[in-house]
Amino acid sequence: MKKVTVLGAGSWGTALAMVLAHNGHDVRLWSHRKDQANEINEQQTNDKYLPGIRLPDEITGYHELSLALDNADAVLFVVPTKAMRDVIKQAKEHLTSEQVLMHASKGIEPETHKRISEMIAEELGEPYGEKIVVLSGPSHAEEVALKQPTTVTVSSLQLSESEKAQDLFMNNVFRVYTNEDFIGVEIGGALKNIIALGAGISDGLGYGDNAKAALITRGLAEMAKLGVKLGATPLTFAGLTGIGDLIVTCTSQHSRNYRAGHMLGEGYNLPDVLDKMGMVVEGVRTTKAVHQLAEKEAVDMPITSGIYDLLFEGKDPRQVVDDLMQRGKTNELNALSVDFKN
Numbered sequence: 001m002k003k004v005t006v007l008g009a010g011s012w013g014t015a016l017a018m019v020l021a022h023n024g025h026d027v028r029l030w031s032h033r034k035d036q037a038n039e040i041n042e043q044q045t046n047d048k049y050l051p052g053i054r055l056p057d058e059i060t061g062y063h064e065l066s067l068a069l070d071n072a073d074a075v076l077f078v079v080p081t082k083a084m085r086d087v088i089k090q091a092k093e094h095l096t097s098e099q100v101l102m103h104a105s106k107g108i109e110p111e112t113h114k115r116i117s118e119m120i121a122e123e124l125g126e127p128y129g130e131k132i133v134v135l136s137g138p139s140h141a142e143e144v145a146l147k148q149p150t151t152v153t154v155s156s157l158q159l160s161e162s163e164k165a166q167d168l169f170m171n172n173v174f175r176v177y178t179n180e181d182f183i184g185v186e187i188g189g190a191l192k193n194i195i196a197l198g199a200g201i202s203d204g205l206g207y208g209d210n211a212k213a214a215l216i217t218r219g220l221a222e223m224a225k226l227g228v229k230l231g232a233t234p235l236t237f238a239g240l241t242g243i244g245d246l247i248v249t250c251t252s253q254h255s256r257n258y259r260a261g262h263m264l265g266e267g268y269n270l271p272d273v274l275d276k277m278g279m280v281v282e283g284v285r286t287t288k289a290v291h292q293l294a295e296k297e298a299v300d301m302p303i304t305s306g307i308y309d310l311l312f313e314g315k316d317p318r319q320v321v322d323d324l325m326q327r328g329k330t331n332e333l334n335a336l337s338v339d340f341k342n
């Protein structure tokens, strides 16, 4: 049994805390809201984020960060990307380099274009940067909390750290693979949220399965193009953190990104959509970050670019689709084929 601290008591932090608790670990679930930590301890629930679910007794809610992190064997960061730096800074003085250090969030920082592991490494310094583990893959919190079969991938620059995370989380309904392509695993999880917004928009406009299949496959192509440019292995995009997470996010009502996109397609404006969601929609900030990053890296990402115009330039969703359909002629494997041959 290990002492594991989960920093972030939203849907995903709570569901992953449940997996760890089912594996017999002593789990401290930290919330920045005292009332939420109290609810976890007094009622064994987190009703806003996982309604109707009773949390196992092995989970204790914490509001004091120093207490939550005291003597922890492993620490999992799982707050929205927007809050990540703030939480890392608060946690820093209570961390030790012996701990297994993990994150399970999905996003890219708009101002810096950094992945979450890069943000953590930058804030915590060298000894930590080498050993951070990312956990990603097709995994809706709602299904994980119900112990429905789920597969995810863990990755780190050090395989031994990935294996420690694999041992912490793996059980007979939560299967954990390792993958040494650290960049690819993190990029796939972040970028699929942009495409999930697109799938929702398409359905919200009333377009059919053909359009959604096109978005998923051409979306995957542009995710892989940028990922490979940044140093990822192409095949990772054919795995759980690429096509796997695209499928689960682009086709499910559980996905906040898909649902937000659906409302945008129906004609709601962005502030109203985010207000109605009440939970993080990572794809919005990630679209901004990736739009800038793609320009910097000279990678053509037409779907991301169209979604950026819709979200931030007020472009009509139908016009975005029309423009995507009427781009110049091209070859399906353009830009990808060279990298796959290497």
Ligand SMILES: NC(=O)C1=CN([C@@H]2O[C@H](COP(=O)(O)OP(=O)(O)OC[C@H]3O[C@@H](n4cnc5c(N)ncnc54)[C@H](OP(=O)(O)O)[C@@H]3O)[C@@H](O)[C@H]2O)C=CC1
Pocket (backbone or CB within 6 Å): 008, 009, 010, 011, 012, 013, 014, 031, 032, 033, 049, 078, 079, 080, 081, 083, 086, 087, 104, 105, 106, 107, 139, 140, 141, 142, 278, 279, 280, 282
């Ligand atoms: N939900 C899912 O199924 C999955 C989510 N993820 C990823 O996990 C990450 C977290 O998402 P998720 O748990 O779903 O998000 P939710 O919107 O469900 O919850 C976010 C949590 O973070 C808290 N929070 C917000 N700001 C801060 C802050 N400054 N300091 C501390 N805590 C803060 C919120 O508190 P408050 O209630 O006060 O707002 C809330 O508890 C995201 O990157 C997401 O993409 C990955 C895989 C699956």
Ligand SMILES: O=C(CO)COP(=O)(O)O
Pocket (backbone or CB within 6 Å): 106, 137, 138, 139, 140, 141, 193, 196, 245, 248, 249, 254, 255, 256, 257, 258, 280, 281, 282
């Ligand atoms: O990442 C997820 C599933 O793998 C959850 O996606 P949403 O944030 O869109 O709900």
